[in-house]
Amino acid sequence: MTDHTMARPSHGPTEKMTLRTTLTSPFGRKVRIAAQVLGVSALIEVVPADTMDEGDSLRQQNPLGKMPCLLLGDGTAMYDSRVIIEYLESLVEQPSLTPSAGLERYQALTAASLCDGITDAALLMVYERRFRAPEQVSERWLAHQRGKVERALATMEQNPPDPTKTTIAAINLACALGYLDWRQPVEWRTTHPRLVEWLNRFSASEPAFRMTARPEEVDV
Numbered sequence: 266m267t268d269h270t271m272a273r274p275s276h277g278p279t280e281k282m283t284l285r286t287t288l289t290s291p292f293g294r295k296v297r298i299a300a301q302v303l304g305v306s307a308l309i310e311v312v313p314a315d316t317m318d319e320g321d322s323l324r325q326q327n328p329l330g331k332m333p334c335l336l337l338g339d340g341t342a343m344y345d346s347r348v349i350i351e352y353l354e355s356l357v358e359q360p361s362l363t364p365s366a367g368l369e370r371y372q373a374l375t376a377a378s379l380c381d382g383i384t385d386a387a388l389l390m391v392y393e394r395r396f397r398a399p400e401q402v403s404e405r406w407l408a409h410q411r412g413k414v415e416r417a418l419a420t421m422e423q424n425p426p427d428p429t430k431t432t433i434a435a436i437n438l439a440c441a442l443g444y445l446d447w448r449q450p451v452e453w454r455t456t457h458p459r460l461v462e463w464l465n466r467f468s469a470s471e472p473a474f475r476m477t478a479r480p481e482e483v484d485v
Contacts, residue, residue, distance in 0.1 A: 280338035284324050284349075285314040291384045291444040292346040293333040295436050299350045301473035302431050309335075339375045347381070349435065356440050362433045373434055376426065379417050380437035386413040387441070390450035414451050422457045428466035431473070439467050439474050447479070 284300075288311070290453025300306040314323040314332045327334040327344045335343040343349050346373055354360035363377075364370040390410045424431070426435040442464050445453050454461050468474050 282338065283336040284309050284311045284333055285326060285336065286311060286333040288312055290332055291440045293356035294440045294443070294477050295346045296333050296335070296349050296353070297477045298436050298440070298473045299353055299362060301476065302362065303353050303360070305353055305356055312480050340360045362436070364429070373432060377437045379420060380434060380441050383414050383441040384444055386410040387444055387448065387450045391448050411451055417452055418457050418460065422459050425463045427462060428463050429470045431471045435467060439464060
């Protein structure tokens with residue numbers, strides 16, 4: 266089993282970078298996993314962000330006020346998670362998360378986007394209940410987002426990525442499923458046994474996934 270954290274970037278900046286995120290953000294988790302797998306985690310300091318705090322400097326770093334946001338040593342800001350991971354891959358001579366060219370690259374990016382869509386829709390379901398009074402919650406909106414999650418899960422159930430290889434699609438899928446387990450906007454485990462098995466195998470294969478678990482999950 267490879268210890269990704271011991272590697273170092275072969276070229277690119279060597280100064281510290283700052284990652285604005287929480288340890289519970291599924292999109293921030295994607296970046297933290299990628300950084301460990303690529304061997305650049307030693308260059309990144311995680312600084313908590315609060316998207317709801319008007320005084321948080323995140324809103325100046327990313328005008329959208331969203332996380333994750335990566336800050337380079339000179340103050341250059343990068344967002345969102347897809348851009349940040351692509352940048353981190355550019356720092357190493359042999360990027361391993363995404364194919365470099367050809368149809369295979371775009372198929373991988375499409376699968377990764379589908380998995381991100383699961384997380385996006387799940388977040389919207391969580392926010393619908395969190396930020397609205399019970400009588401204002403739209404069941405139609407929840408059903409619309411639930412349909413996205415269920416269709417995407419069904420697609421991934423038929424053709425999941427290799428659980429023994431840490432690719433961009435695998436990272437995105439694992440983080441999406443981890444978020445569904447935590448917030449439970451939909452119940453997915455009883456209807457998608459192949460994905461349950463996939464997540465178990467990926468978690469066993471990739472230490473970075475276990476190492477980036479939200480704090481209350483660590484050692485559980």
